[in-house]
Amino acid sequence: MAPLLSFEQVSFIWPCGTKALDQCSFSIPEPGLWMLVGSNGSGKSTLAKLISGLLQPEHGQVTCMLKPALVFQNPDHQLLLPSCGSDLLLNLPSDIPIKQRQQRIGDSLEQVGLAAMESRPIHTLSGGQKQRLAIAGALASEATLLLLDEPTALLDPASQQRILATVQQLCHRSHAPLTALWVTHRLEELDHADGAARMENGRVGAWQSGHLLRQNLQPLAGRRG
Numbered sequence: 001m002a003p004l005l006s007f008e009q010v011s012f013i014w015p016c017g018t019k020a021l022d023q024c025s026f027s028i029p030e031p032g033l034w035m036l037v038g039s040n041g042s043g044k045s046t047l048a049k050l051i052s053g054l055l056q057p058e059h060g061q062v063t064c065m066l067k068p069a070l071v072f073q074n075p076d077h078q079l080l081l082p083s084c085g086s087d088l089l090l091n092l093p094s095d096i097p098i099k100q101r102q103q104r105i106g107d108s109l110e111q112v113g114l115a116a117m118e119s120r121p122i123h124t125l126s127g128g129q130k131q132r133l134a135i136a137g138a139l140a141s142e143a144t145l146l147l148l149d150e151p152t153a154l155l156d157p158a159s160q161q162r163i164l165a166t167v168q169q170l171c172h173r174s175h176a177p178l179t180a181l182w183v184t185h186r187l188e189e190l191d192h193a194d195g196a197a198r199m200e201n202g203r204v205g206a207w208q209s210g211h212l213l214r215q216n217l218q219p220l221a222g223r224r225g
């Protein structure tokens with residue numbers, strides 16, 4: 001079966017001349033929670049922008065069979081309207097009949113543990129709730145690929161666990177499981193991945209068990225810290 005997402009020899013150079021991706025090849029074969037870890041500047045965010053279509057590769061081929069949605073490190077950068085419901089309304093595809101809109105918004109909130117919070121002002125949400133609302137926005141938009149760029153970097157451990165559990169549940173549900181590509185610097189998160197890879201110098205390494213990758217990287221992180 002064709003992979004859901006594939007990069008073939010993809011290179012990308014920023015206008016300033018920095019080569020962010022260098023003949024990068026990898027693929028995601030099936031739905032699940034896939035994690036990428038790598039040092040600052042290794043190209044993770046550039047890769048996410050190429051998948052989402054915000055950037056086009058200089059060379060090589062990006063093939064994506066899924067509908068992507070980005071979830072940023074700081075949800076304040078993507079929640080635009082005053083209430084949870086109005087923000088999700090902005091994410092709905094324009095062809096959804098008016099009668100189904102409230103239902104879709106309610107379903108999206110429920111799937112991230114924010115049921116019945118349509119009228120809650122966004123400024124009253126915790127950081128973790130805001131991040132789950134950003135994920136609800138992706139669901140409302142009918143995205144099938146979540147591109148999560150360090151989604152827990154600003155959260156406390158309890159909120160971090162809640163986001164991990166929410167995304168895992170969405171990726172493992174029996175009907176229409178989602179695919180998530182989760183960028184992290186928090187090595188302990190790798191234990192929750194279905195597959196994990198290291199990004200170095202603009203290239204993605206082979207998928208391996210997240211637990212194993214964490215064990216391999218832990219000594220390096222200790223040495224740096």
Ligand SMILES: Nc1ncnc2c1ncn2[C@@H]1O[C@H](COP(=O)(O)OP(=O)(O)OP(=O)(O)O)[C@@H](O)[C@H]1O
Binds near residue numbers: 044
């Ligand atoms: N908008 C930009 N303009 C110019 N260079 C950029 C831009 N964004 C990223 N770069 C450069 O591209 C390289 C890869 O950056 P990128 O942000 O993709 O790495 P990253 O792995 O996501 O890093 P981090 O872990 O710090 O977020 C870096 O050298 C960076 O300075």
